[in-house]
Amino acid sequence: MTGSQYRRLTGKNRTWTAFSQAWLGDDHLLIVNSMRLVERYQRFAFSDIQAIIVSEGGRRTFWQPLLLLVCVLGGVTARSTFGRGFFAVIGVFALASVILDIARGPRCSCVLQTAVSRERLLAVSRMRTARAFLAAIVPAIEAVQGSVAAEDLAAQVAMMPQTTLAASAPQPPAIDRPLGYTPEVLFGLLMLDSLLVFVALRSTVGVAFGLLPTIYFAEFLIGILALVQSRRRSTTSVAVLIAAFLCIVIDPFALSGISAWPGLVAVFQQASSGTPPWNMQIAASTTTLLLAVGWRTAMAITGLAVCHFERTARAH
Amino acid sequence: MGFEGIVCSACSQPLPPEIWPAAEGLHCLSCNARILVKVFPALTLSNIVSVPQPVGAEQEASCFFHPQNRAATPCEECGRFLCSLCTLEIPGKTLCPICFEANLRGRKIQNLEASRTLHDSVALALATLPALLFWPVLLTAPLTLFWIVRHWNSPGSILPRTRARFYLAGVIALSQIGFIVVLIVAILRVRR
Numbered sequence: 001m002t003g004s005q006y007r008r009l010t011g012k013n014r015t016w017t018a019f020s021q022a023w024l025g026d027d028h029l030l031i032v033n034s035m036r037l038v039e040r041y042q043r044f045a046f047s048d049i050q051a052i053i054v055s056e057g058g059r060r061t062f063w064q065p066l067l068l069l070v071c072v073l074g075g076v077t078a079r080s081t082f083g084r085g086f087f088a089v090i091g092v093f094a095l096a097s098v099i100l101d102i103a104r105g106p107r108c109s110c111v112l113q114t115a116v117s118r119e120r121l122l123a124v125s126r127m128r129t130a131r132a133f134l135a136a137i138v139p140a141i142e143a144v145q146g147s148v149a150a151e152d153l154a155a156q157v158a159m160m161p162q163t164t165l166a167a168s169a170p171q172p173p174a175i176d177r178p179l180g181y182t183p184e185v186l187f188g189l190l191m192l193d194s195l196l197v198f199v200a201l202r203s204t205v206g207v208a209f210g211l212l213p214t215i216y217f218a219e220f221l222i223g224i225l226a227l228v229q230s231r232r233r234s235t236t237s238v239a240v241l242i243a244a245f246l247c248i249v250i251d252p253f254a255l256s257g258i259s260a261w262p263g264l265v266a267v268f269q270q271a272s273s274g275t276p277p278w279n280m281q282i283a284a285s286t287t288t289l290l291l292a293v294g295w296r297t298a299m300a301i302t303g304l305a306v307c308h309f310e311r312t313a314r315a316h
Numbered sequence: 317m318g319f320e321g322i323v324c325s326a327c328s329q330p331l332p333p334e335i336w337p338a339a340e341g342l343h344c345l346s347c348n349a350r351i352l353v354k355v356f357p358a359l360t361l362s363n364i365v366s367v368p369q370p371v372g373a374e375q376e377a378s379c380f381f382h383p384q385n386r387a388a389t390p391c392e393e394c395g396r397f398l399c400s401l402c403t404l405e406i407p408g409k410t411l412c413p414i415c416f417e418a419n420l421r422g423r424k425i426q427n428l429e430a431s432r433t434l435h436d437s438v439a440l441a442l443a444t445l446p447a448l449l450f451w452p453v454l455l456t457a458p459l460t461l462f463w464i465v466r467h468w469n470s471p472g473s474i475l476p477r478t479r480a481r482f483y484l485a486g487v488i489a490l491s492q493i494g495f496i497v498v499l500i501v502a503i504l505r506v507r508r
Contacts, residue, residue, distance in 0.1 A: 006475055023475060027407060028427075032475065037438050039473055040431045050359040054352040055326035055344065111325035115358070120325070130352065138354055145357045154333035156360045157321075 006030055009136050010123040020122040024136060027144065029112070031123060042119065044112060046144040051113040052137070054130040056106050064101065066224075068094040104128070179233070179311065182226040183241055187303035189219055190244065194296035197289050219248050233310070240306050244299045251292065322359075324351060368399040380412070391415055426474055435467035436481035443488040453492045460489035 006023040012034075013020050023030040029049070031042040071091030078084045110124035110133070124130050193215045223245040230238050322331045329346035336353050344351050368385040371378045377387040379399035387397035391412035404416045407427055411419065419425045443460040446452035464486050 030474075034434075036434070037441065038431055038433050039475075041429060041474065043427065048358060049356055051322050051353065051355045053322060053325045053331070053354075055324055055347075056350040057326055057347075109325045111323075113322065115361075118323070134352065134354060141356055148357045150337040150353075150355055153355050153357065153359055154336045157333045160360075 009133055010129050013123050013125045022121060022123040022133065024140060029137060031119075031121065033122075044114065044119070046141045048114045049112060049141055049145075050115060052110065052134065053113065054108050054110045054124070054127070054134070056108050056127055062228075064094050064097045067091075068098060179314070180229055182222060182229055183233070183237065183303060184307050186219065186222045186226050186241075186244065187300045187307070189215060189222060190296040190303070191300035193219065194293040194300065197293045197296075201286065201289060201293075216248075216251075223248050234313075237306050237310050240299075240303050244303055247295055247299060251295075322353060322355065324349065326351075368401050393419075423471065429474065432471065432473060434473055435463065435470050436472060436477075436479065436485070439463045439467070439485035440481045440488075443485040443492070447488075447492065454496060457489045457492040457496070460485055461493075464489075 006025050009022040009024050009029075011021070018033065018035045021032045021034070023032060025043070027046055029044040029046070031044070033040045033042070068091055071087045071094060075084055075087035075091065078087060105126050105128045107125060108127045108130050110121040110130055112119045112121055124133050196215065223241075226241050227245060230241055233241070322333075322336065323329060324331055324344040324347060326349040327344060327347035329344065331344065331351070331353060335342055335345075336355055342351050342353065343349065368379070368382065368388070370384060371386050377397050379385040379387050379402055380396040381402050382399050385399035385401065388400045389398055389403050389410055390396065391398055392410050393415040394412060396412050396414075398410075398412050402412055404411045404413060406416070406425060409425075420428055423429060439460055442456050442463060446456040464482050468482065
């Protein structure tokens with residue numbers, strides 16, 4: 001093992017392809033951002049650190065409960081042993097990750113401030129980690145800078161000229177980030193979906209029906225993505241997005257799928273039990289399918305129009 | 317950049333000095349998130365940049381890079397006289413910009429390195445990932461062994477780390493080569 005001057009302060013806060021970790025050096029804090037094959041280092045001298053701020057909250061677990069919900073729904077509707085087993089295994093993993101997330105305690109965001117920078121410490125992502133991190137690093141910093149009570153520092157800062165305080169400091173111009181195209185993709189997909197159903201009804205090409213489950217799944221995922229990214233959208237856009245997503249969710253159960261959904265499940269079961277038929281047929285009445293075509297077309301046209309007007313308004 | 321105060325790490329809104337001394341349980345006035353604030357004396361120090369002094373008399377030593385500035389300290393490697401502008405202090409050493417650059421390029425100062433390649437992880441990835449497609453191992457297995465030999469003594473992570481990945485990559489690469497040899501021999505026997 002290589003001799004090292006560093007002592008580990010936090011565990012690895014992992015992402016899919018990388019991780020971040022904090023280490024304590026002789027006279028500095030070392031932040032390691034590893035991309036598996038390359039490590040990048042950031043060093044903060046103890047004498048330069050002005051403050052450490054930890055805020056509780058932040059990104060919550062979203063995908064695991066969603067996956068759990070999908071697994072429960074899939075497990076309930078699946079009739080084959082393989083289908084139930086598949087959803088059970090995935091569901092157990094999702095449940096374990098939810099439990100693990102709760103057990104690790106509340107999340108937090110930690111910022112380290114120096115005279116010239118504010119650095120978000122990704123390695124400190126839980127309140128429990130933050131307390132252990134502070135317990136280790138504060139004595140090291142105070143050994144270099146000396147220990148002054150927070151009250152005294154607050155009093156000294158309060159006496160500093162007000163012109164240098166943040167409230168009056170000139171703020172950088174706001175960055176105008178362009179809007180994404182996820183809602184347009186969603187509404188375009190709704191239009192495509194309705195077109196496919198219409199083609200299937202008016203012709204003998206059954207492949208159009210076969211594409212529907214895939215497109216429905218894509219609508220569901222893109223709908224979630226569009227809602228997650230909708231913070232900078234106008235209220236009208238968000239309202240149309242929510243309405244479209246609700247229709248997508250409700251569709252197989254109420255709007256058009258009372259008769260279509262059992263047929264769809266039967267098709268899936270047929271596919272899992274043997275060679276899936278290329279030309280799937282969904283056992284739904286023409287009225288039901290026309291209802292599905294109708295709401296999708298209406299929602300797609302409304303959504304695309306709202307998105308167009310929103311972009312035009314922003315451009316002006 | 318002047319003093320800009322302390323801001324909440326969740327909403328980036330300023331936290332007034334009056335609430336810093338509060339113990340755990342403090343809430344941000346803007347986003348109401350529970351926050352922990354720890355401030356240090358460096359907060360009250362102004363960012364004073366040392367100003368070089370001009371040369372006063374003819375006999376006074378001047379900076380090698382700025383003849384008009386009075387020398388403040390010599391470089392510990394090349395001995396050039398330096399003014400306060402040219403003095404670069406790193407832990408345990410005072411260097412001129414040229415020696416600093418040379419040290420940086422030669423990776424002689426560990427405390428200045430901003431990144432390092434983890435050659436053991438590269439070797440392990442080279443030994444394992446191509447094996448998923450099987451045929452690339454004809455090329456990558458020998459390449460893995462070459463990589464291990466080439467980088468056995470190269471500087472790795474500055475953090476504590478064993479050579480376990482190197483050993484594992486070597487074992488996997490040798491196994492792959494052995495398997496390929498056995499496969500080729502088997503194919504040749506079948507053809508005879």
